[in-house]
Amino acid sequence: MYKSIVPPANGLRRCIPFSTLLHTSSRTFPSVVNASARTTWNRPFRYPNCTPSYASRYSTMPTPTIKLSSGYEMPQVGFGLWKVANETCADTVYNAIKAGYRLLDGACDYGNEKECGEGVAKAIKEGIVKREDLFIVSKLWPTFNDPEQVAPVVKKQLGDWGIEYFDLYLMHFPGALKYVDPSVRYPPGWHYDGKSEIVRSKTTIQDTWRAMEGLVDAKLAKSIGISNFQAQLIYDMLRYARIPPATLQIEHHPYLVQQELLNLAKNEGIVVTAYSSFGPASFLEFDFKHAKALVPLMKDDIITSIAAKYGKQPSQILLRWATQRGLAVIPKTSRVEVMAQNLDCTGFDLEKEDLDKITAKDSGIRFNQPSNYFKTDMMWIFG
């Protein structure tokens, strides 16, 4: 049995030192449930302007943070911004902040960074948060991987957000594509001609990483990291990196556990953020056959029976499975009423046998890879 952590009476936010996080399937997360000796309590965290229904129904405890190798702390639960429509994005970001989210996960490729910035500006203007209360994440699209393009596009992205630095800036995918000027098309997408042509750049990942390190030196990003990288590239990067990647963002859900990659990250001090935690749910709109053919995770017998056992929603069980195993999560929802529910995924504990039952569903099924979106023989990133 695992005891719940009692939040401190003064309402301060809890920090989990990264060294205490466990990623292995055979062990759960004792240092967090037994955290009193090793956790520290940091910046004040409140839910100002939260409606009583959010606060009383879901926000039973503050969101923990994870300490990164850069020395900064990252909220363990954040809000995903992929496929948030431009028309509703500013309101969605504002409502997410109001619901208690402090980490916002954006990207050039999502095409909505201006609107994200409008939502942030409104929340700051109304006194709900200060800039320093937020942890804003964005990503470098491969079209901008040539070293001389990195800082200029980051400055453009910061301008879109209306902020002066990113808390975390990630290389979105490994492998550089030929530069497309933002005046031609922005965001540029995968294709050089905007239709079907994949054209690579000769830039190496090492060259791009040097420019990423320059962002930290120039105070344009506090921490830098990677996304969609696999073991060999990470081991290679750790040989040359002056600033090692603080985080690795990867697709992670019970149909794609990637345990060995998690083990690697833990061992190398890299915090893992899980994306697409609800598995196929995010990919149904692309008509992916394999996403449609699978049992939705929210309806899966194992997940629903565990949800009934703990009196939680299946979505909360999926998120808790990841957070209890030490990962950060960034669920996206367009529904205000679901935001607080998704955020409430660290304040209860699953028994080890339940964690293991979910982990055992691993089937190695990946949804987010370029070759699923368009026909090409040039983009086998996960091969």
Ligand SMILES: NC(=O)c1ccc[n+]([C@@H]2O[C@H](COP(=O)([O-])OP(=O)(O)OC[C@H]3O[C@@H](n4cnc5c(N)ncnc54)[C@H](OP(=O)(O)O)[C@@H]3O)[C@@H](O)[C@H]2O)c1
């Ligand atoms: N680095 C990368 O390459 C990469 C790739 C993909 C995603 N990401 C990041 O990760 C974030 C999350 O991933 P994601 O957007 O793919 O998927 P996700 O958060 O796993 O799932 C989103 C889908 O689940 C639905 N949903 C959300 N909460 C729910 C709940 N409580 N019950 C039932 N359905 C729920 C949403 O619908 P509604 O909106 O209708 O609620 C939406 O269809 C992204 O937004 C993005 O920031 C990064």
